[in-house]
Amino acid sequence: MSITDYALDGVRGLTAYETGRPVEEIAREFGVQRISKLASNENPLGCSPQADAALRAGLDWARYPDGGGYALKAALSAHHGGFDTAGITLGNGSNDVLELLARCFLAPGRNAVASAHAFAVYALATQACGATLREVPALGPDSTQPRGHDLAGFAAHIDADTRLVFVANPNNPTGTWAEPAAIEALLQQIPEHCLLVLDEAYREYQRPEERPPVEDWLARYPNLVVTRTFSKAYGLASLRIGYALSSPEVADLLNRIRQPFNTNAAAQRAALAALADTDFLARSVAVNAQGMAQLEAGLGGMGLHCLPSRANFVCVDMGEPGRPLFEALLRQGVIVRPVGGYGLPNFLRISIGTAEENTHCLEALATVRGG
Ligand SMILES: Cc1ncc(COP(=O)(O)O)c(C=O)c1O
Structure with a gap:
C-alpha cells in the first residue's frame, strides 16, 4: 500500500x-x-484599459484584501438591478464558487447531475467530495443543438440524493446553449433538496435577447444559483475572479467555508473597473x-x-x-x-x-x- x-x-x-x-x-x-x-x-x-490602469495605480500589497469585497459587491449589485449584496459570493474565479457549492452540498452517498460533454470542473468538484456525478446523455446529431444539454432529460436523473444540478449555458467545450424556456421548465421541476447551478461563464457572448432573465428567476426560484466570471469577455483570466448570485441563505453557507481572503485586492479592483468599461x-x-x-x-x-x-x-x-x-x-x-x-x-x-x-x-x- x-x-x-x-x-x-x-x-x-x-x-x-x-x-x-x-x-x-x-x-x-x-x-x-x-x-x-x-x-x-x-x-x-x-483586458479593459481602465482595468489595466486601475491595476497600475498600485495597491498596498502588504495588506490583506477586503475579505468581504464590499466595493465590488456594491458594483455587482447595481449591475444586477439592485440585487441583494447578501446573495453575492465572490470567488477566486467562478471555479472557486463551483467548488464551494460542491463542498457545501456534496458528500459520499450524494450526487450531482450534469450533461455529457459538460464543463469538466463539475465532475472534478463532485468527485473530490466523494459524491458521484450522474451524466445525462447529450442531444443527438439530428438535434438543432447536437451534443448540447438535453434539459428535458435532466429530471429523470435527479433523485432523493441529488443536491446539485449543473447547467452550463453556453457550455464549454461544445459552445451549445439552452433556450431560457427550457431552463425555466427545469427550474420548475427542481426538488426542494436540490440546487440548480446555472453557469453563465460565456453569457456576455449571447445576444441580449438570448440571455435568460436570471435576476427575475433568482427572485422567484430560491433553489437557483447563477455563476459568472470576469475571465472571458472581461479579459481578467489571470487575476481569478468570478461570483455567484443566489439566495442570501445559500450565500451564507458558501461564505462559511470559503477562505477568508479568497479573492485578492488586485482582482477586486480590476473587476470593479472592468464592470464600468462597457x-x-x-x-x-x-x-x-x-x-x-x-x-x-x-x-x-x-x-x-x-x-x-x-x-x-x-x-x-x-x-x-x-x-x-x-x-x-x-x-x-x-x-x-x-x-x-x-x-x-x-x-x-x-x-x-x-x-x-x-x-x-x-x-x-x-x-x-x-x-
Ligand atoms: C463553463 C465554464 N464555467 C466556469 C469556468 C471557470 O472560469 P473561471 O474560474 O476562470 O471563472 C470556465 C472556464 O473555462 C468555463 O468554461
Missing part, C-alpha cells in the same frame, strides 16, 4: 484538468516564434462575433463542421482523432485544445482569436491536414 491508496476513492479516480499549453513552453519546445494561443477561451484583446466589453463581443464568422467560414471551406456556438470558441468535428492534429498544430505555433477527455475524441476546441490569430490557425490547419 502507498499513501495514495488512502486518498478518497473519488479523488483517486480523477484525471487532472488539462489546461492550455503556455506560450513560453511551446516556444521553448518547438522553437517557433509566431504563436497563437487559442486554447483557453481567453479574450484576445486583453465600451471594452462591447468591442470584445463584436471582435468575437467577427472572429467566429471568420473561423466558421474558413473551417467550412475545408469541409469541417463546427457545433453551433454562442461562446468565444468553436468545437470542430475534425472527422479524425483530434490529438495528433493538436500536436501537429503546436509545431506550427497554434495552440488549440483536444477534447477527447470530454468524450469528443474527433473534435478540437478552438478559441476565437484576433483576425490575425484566426488566419494563422486556418493556415496551420490547412498545412497539417494537407501534409
Whole structure:
C-alpha cells in the first residue's frame, strides 16, 4: 500500500484538468516564434484599459484584501438591478464558487447531475467530495443543438440524493446553449433538496435577447444559483475572479467555508473597473462575433463542421482523432485544445482569436491536414 491508496476513492479516480499549453513552453519546445494561443477561451484583446490602469495605480500589497469585497459587491449589485449584496459570493474565479457549492452540498452517498460533454470542473468538484456525478446523455446529431444539454432529460436523473444540478449555458467545450424556456421548465421541476447551478461563464457572448432573465428567476426560484466570471469577455483570466448570485441563505453557507481572503485586492479592483468599461466589453463581443464568422467560414471551406456556438470558441468535428492534429498544430505555433477527455475524441476546441490569430490557425490547419 502507498499513501495514495488512502486518498478518497473519488479523488483517486480523477484525471487532472488539462489546461492550455503556455506560450513560453511551446516556444521553448518547438522553437517557433509566431504563436497563437487559442486554447483557453481567453479574450484576445486583453483586458479593459481602465482595468489595466486601475491595476497600475498600485495597491498596498502588504495588506490583506477586503475579505468581504464590499466595493465590488456594491458594483455587482447595481449591475444586477439592485440585487441583494447578501446573495453575492465572490470567488477566486467562478471555479472557486463551483467548488464551494460542491463542498457545501456534496458528500459520499450524494450526487450531482450534469450533461455529457459538460464543463469538466463539475465532475472534478463532485468527485473530490466523494459524491458521484450522474451524466445525462447529450442531444443527438439530428438535434438543432447536437451534443448540447438535453434539459428535458435532466429530471429523470435527479433523485432523493441529488443536491446539485449543473447547467452550463453556453457550455464549454461544445459552445451549445439552452433556450431560457427550457431552463425555466427545469427550474420548475427542481426538488426542494436540490440546487440548480446555472453557469453563465460565456453569457456576455449571447445576444441580449438570448440571455435568460436570471435576476427575475433568482427572485422567484430560491433553489437557483447563477455563476459568472470576469475571465472571458472581461479579459481578467489571470487575476481569478468570478461570483455567484443566489439566495442570501445559500450565500451564507458558501461564505462559511470559503477562505477568508479568497479573492485578492488586485482582482477586486480590476473587476470593479472592468464592470464600468462597457465600451471594452462591447468591442470584445463584436471582435468575437467577427472572429467566429471568420473561423466558421474558413473551417467550412475545408469541409469541417463546427457545433453551433454562442461562446468565444468553436468545437470542430475534425472527422479524425483530434490529438495528433493538436500536436501537429503546436509545431506550427497554434495552440488549440483536444477534447477527447470530454468524450469528443474527433473534435478540437478552438478559441476565437484576433483576425490575425484566426488566419494563422486556418493556415496551420490547412498545412497539417494537407501534409
Ligand atoms: C463553463 C465554464 N464555467 C466556469 C469556468 C471557470 O472560469 P473561471 O474560474 O476562470 O471563472 C470556465 C472556464 O473555462 C468555463 O468554461
